[in-house]
Amino acid sequence: AQRVTQPEKLLSVFKGAPVELKCNYSYSGSPELFWYVQYSRQRLQLLLRHISRESIKGFTADLNKGETSFHLKKPFAQEEDSAMYYCALSGHSGYSTLTFGKGTMLLVSP
């Protein structure tokens, strides 16, 4: 069974502070990991995927297979980063289900 754990329901930081949203996973094979974001009153959208190894809006995430983690990081948080962040996992097969964590609400205060 595949499982995604996001231990924090809420993370509150000040503008300019570093941010780390934690994500741990359980999967028997080789997973694909994603971060989706939902801004207020907007739809769920892809932020980044581990395969791309890219930085989106200053966010990065590294897949650590030893620790089964895929933490999302940003060195300097901005107010517009305030949103709900979901870590998600799937297998590599095109038929593989995308499984979400419970989400972490990030609040960035001025």
Place this chain on the structure above:
Amino acid sequence: EPEVTQTPSHQVTQMGQEVILRCVPISNHLYFYWYRQILGQKVEFLVSFYNNEISEKSEIFDDQFSVERPDGSNFTLKIRSTKLEDSAMYFCASREISGANVLTFGAGSRLTVL
């Protein structure tokens, strides 16, 4: 940018009534999904659909649920006899046939069962 469109945005219904939620996936996408999110809980997978049949479903997706692609554009979720616990946000998503497992989500349909 192409979007997944869902209607209605909010539906209120009485317990026991049938509900149909509609989705128009992105036109060149061939995989379709329904997810739901009960208030305060995580986004949960319900069902995936490909080539006019269900490819996978979760244990939530019992006999009260069905999906259909009645024409070339719509993808519907039907709940035959709604229960109070069906109250949730229902998200439709679609993806291309090739490439990574990247889903594009609709804005969601909020279902309230009274």
